[in-house]
Amino acid sequence: EAGVTQSPTHLIKTRGQQATLRCSPISGHTSVYWYQQALGLGLQFLLWYDEGEERNRGNFPPRFSGRQFPNYSSELNVNALELEDSALYLCASSLKPGKTEAFFGQGTRLTVV
């Protein structure tokens, strides 16, 4: 069974540009979570999608947004990129939100120059 897959693995963008990150959850999982892990820091919660709806949002500015598609895959968009947006972005999916473990993808390393 395929795990959580994220693309691209690496992404280099210029300050002010937009970045789009993609995530495919484990088959059968309807919940998708996005986390930001800046260098040397822990995981900061970004967004939670379930059944196509945004259910919860972390303390990030509105230029961080996303959506979940009918097949439960998800997209994270970061507009007006800033240097401090450089981080590893991790996507996870779970079977029962909060009650079962979240399985993580390998992440997208975003570098803003």
Added chain:
Amino acid sequence: AQKVTQAQTEISVVEKEDVTLDCVYETRDTTYYLFWYKQPPSGELVFLIRRNSFDEQNEISGRYSWNFQKSTSSFNFTITASQVVDSAVYFCALSEANEGTYKYIFGTGTRLKVLA
């Protein structure tokens, strides 16, 4: 508000030593879930264990064991006879039901270095 504290930023041990990683959590809910994850240098978080708040049984899986104590709000992780392959960052996480807004809150992680 929910919070997870991993006070140990970095631990170094020599191979074959036992090591315990501490995790203290805060929550107002009576029903919650605790997790441990391992993040090797490759970056992907690997799920290790889940514990429900109503199940205080300790668990052992090979060289890994977990001690859950609600009285002290702790969920500690012990590696017995550590190996170099255990070197990684370990995260403790908490989730609770808060008006349906489930999310996983992570501690800041403990970097474990096992020296040969």
